Amino acid sequence: MLIRKTHQLIWCTPNWCVALVLTIAPCISPAHTGVVEIEVVGNYDNSVGSSDSASQGVINSQIIENRPLLRPGEMLEYVPGMVVTQHSGDGKANQYFLRGFNLDHGSDFATSINGMPINMPTNAHGQGYSDLNFLIPELVQRIDYRKGPYYAQDGDFSSAGSADFHYKTKLDKDFTQFTLGQRGYQRFVGAASHELSNGMNYVVGLERMNNNGPWSTPEGLRRTNGIFMLSDGSKANGWTASLMSYQARWTSTDQVPQSLINSGLNNGQPFGRFDSLDSSDGGKTDRSSLSLDWRQSHGKVSDKVMVYAINYDLTLFSNFTYFTNDPVNGDQFMQKEHRNVYGVKSSRQWVIDGDVEWINTLGLQSRSDLINVDLANTQSRSVSSWIRQDKVRQNLTGIFSDAQANWTPWLRTNFGLRYDQYSTHVKSVLQNQNSGAATAGLWSPKFSMVLGPWQKTEYFFNAGKGFHSNDARGTTAKVDPIDSTKTVASVPGLVASKGYEVGIKTEAIQGLQSSLSLWRLDFDAELVYVGDAGGTESGRSSRRTGVEWNNRWMPSSKLVIDADLAWTKSRYNTEDGSGVFVPNAVEKVALLAATVKDVGKWNLTGQLRYIGPAALVEDNSVRSNSSSIINFKARRNSENNQAIYFDVLNVFDRKFNDISYYAPDPLRTVRNGTLISDNALVHPGEPRSVRLTYAIKY
Structure with a gap:
């Protein structure tokens, strides 16, 4: 039996021309002309004249420092309208929700760090798997975000949007932080930055975190994270090399039947909100990467080249149906992968002057x-039988062009065009019928028009086509991996999306940055690769429409108020008898925050996050509950560059669910002759957590 999860299917790529770039880039150093380039940034860079749409912007480090965070992945909640939860252990990628998408672990939202992609196509657990747990928030300089398929530089996984994390290449001061919290939470992070004798600068950072969480079976999360960056020159003329290494181990408490929580009993034994039905669930992951980013400007021409290599491992043990399929040994399964990723990004920008720039x-x-990539049945993390084993070679290459025309001081347009070529070769070890090769290509035109500013107000119109790639195993599938007597239909490599948006951005009121956007996004197919079963489910075409209203108000130098509100309607375009609602598509999202700065030695931030209800089945007969939680953070600066941070997460200890699922058939959990039937599965949100941090700069 399968649990209904909604994913949108997603991506891949090749590496010709990597050798040329690897040969040339290290040999070129920035020209030292004696001219000092100065970059000035504030809390936000979302002002009038800074973007091509009302839903594009930048979040800078000052905001990141003041917001409370339960998990690293919640940094994406700085993107207006995005909410982040978890349905399993904290070593696993988060659940992301934006613009009516249950993005699952990353599908249709592209993320990168220092230019390297985070999303993993043809992932063991889910297409586009985006694990942000290796982020070190204290080192993030800024987050560039864009929503919608309107930007030529954004390819796969970006129909709903994208976010690029950029680490600091220089630190104002070296620092060390120690954090202690409830339920075994311990975290150390330290970083140092210095200029070398030849003018180059390095940043080295290290993080270690332990956490058991509120779960009856302790999570035992052990996370180790390191980064080394070497850079020279400026943002326009220079280069940056990054070496990163990350590993995590954990035990997870997955979603459980709501009926067990309601009754408080399991086979006559007490059962609480944070209890588990399989204490051997969990996983481990390792990620290491090396990248080189080179930039050079000469006259009105700017060149950028980046090359990267990633080594990645993931092993997950999950049991979402407990004893439904196997009443004796249980339904636990293993998803495992090892991959190497090689990539290149290059671009040239040049300016042509004239009557029109x-x-x-x-x-x-x-x-x-x-x-x-492997899938197997397991019991207590020991393999009992293999479902499928595959060797995949997957490539995605995109070329794009973008032409911005400044027609008048109040009118500018962007014309973009992108072509992506997908190719893959799958060798299925256990089901040779599922071996094969597939190719696909897709053109994606883009257009933006910006009018203004008039009275510090701009008006936007955006349109564009995007896409997501599908899991490579689905493109060559011919038989069901569980029952080889059943035939299945293969899926296309690339699936198109089409979006439109009108918006306004204004600073007409002193101290207030406000934007309003109305958008629509259509998908040709809601195809779902079910990593839990190793197969692909076909889906219908869909349409999402919504309104977003984002506000940043600074009534004084000591007070910042944020208010981000989003409303979304998500529907299938055709009726098949089951209904037209898209499951798990959150309809309303709100984030309200207020920060009081530099009041004596104190900085204070309070934040309210609201996640609205969603249909869990197509006919809307079962819905998830809404949730509202308040987080609080206080920082007191002391003498000698020391500071104390006090975080209270879920201040009022609200009982809420991070996520809810609906099982099409009731779970049948049989133990000692006891039958438990339930369609509803939930993963409880964490209770109130208090954390205390000591930080020192030197």
């Missing part, structure tokens, strides 16, 4: 994934 960009992006 043209800013032109031409770029190439190419990525190759070499993957071994």
Whole structure:
């Protein structure tokens, strides 16, 4: 039996021209002309004149420092309208929700750090798997975000939007932080930055975190994270090399039947909100990467080249149906993968002056994934039988062009065009019928028009086509991996999306940055690769429409108020008898925050996050509950560059669910002759957590 999860299917790429770039880039150093380039940034860079749409912007480090965070992945909640939860252990990728999408672990939202992609196509657990747990929030300089398929530089996984995390290449001061919290929470993070004798600068950072969480079976999360960056030059002329390493181990408490929580009993024994039905669930992951980012400007021409390599491992043990399929041994399964990723990104931008100023960009992006991916039935993390084993070689190459025309002081347009070529080769070890190769190509035109500013107000119109790639195993599938007597239909490599948006951005009121956008996004197919079963479910075409209203108000230098509100309607375009609601599509989202700065030695932030209800089945007969939680953070600066941070997460200890699922057939959990039947599964949100941090700069 399968639990209904909603994913949208997603991506891949190759690496020709990598050798050329690897040969040239390290040999070029920035020209030292004696001119000092100064970059000035504030809390936000979402002002009038800074973007091509009302739903594009930048979040800078000052905001990140003041917001409370339960998990690293919640940094994406700085993107207006995005909410982040978890349905399993904290070593696993988060659940993301934006613009009526249950993005699951990352599908249809592209993320990168220092230019390297985070999303994993043809992942063992889910297409586009985006694990942000290796982020170190204290080192993030800024987050660039864009929503909608309107930007030529954004390819796969970006129909709903994208976010690029950029680490600091220089620190004002070295620092060390120690954090202690309830339920075994311990965290150390330290970083140092210095200039070398030849003018280059390095940043080194280290993080270690332990956590048991509120779960009856302790999570035992052990996370180790390190980064080393070497850079020279400036943002326009220079280069940055990054070396990162991350590993995590954990035990997870997955979602459980709501009926057990309501009754408080399981086979006559007490059962609480944070209890588990399989204490051997959990996983481990390792990620290491090396990248080189080179930039050079000469006259009105700017060149950028980036190359990267990623080594990645993931092993997950999950049991979402407990004893439904196997009443004796249980339904636990293992998803495992090992991959190497190689990629290149390059672009040239040049300006043509005249009666109309043209800013032109031409770029190439190419990525190759070499993957071994397995699925097996297990009991207490020991393999009992294999379901499928595959060796996958997957490539995605995109070329794009963008032409911005400044027609008048109050009118500018962007014309973009992108072509992506997908190719994959799958060798199915256990079901040779599922071996094969597949290719696909797709053109994606883009257009933006910006009017203004008039009275510090701009007006936007955006339109564009995007896409997501599908899991490579689905593109060559011919038989069901569980029952080889059943035939299945293969799916296309690329699936198109189409979006439109009108918006307004204004600073007409002193101290207030406000934006309003009305948008629509259509998908050709809601195809779902079910990593839990190793197969692909076909879906219908869909349409999502919504309104977003985002506000940043600074009534004084000591007070910042944020209010981000989003409303979304998500529907299938055709009726098949089951209904037209898209399951798990959150309809309303709100984030309200207030920060009081520099009141004596104190900074204080309070934040309210609201996640509205969602249909869990197509006919809307079963719905999830809404949730509202308040988080609080206080920082007291002391003498000698020391500070104390006090975080209270879920201040009022609200009982809520991080996520809810609906099982099409009741779970049948049989133990000692006891039958438990339930369609509803939930993963409880964490109770109130208090954390205390000591930080020192030197």
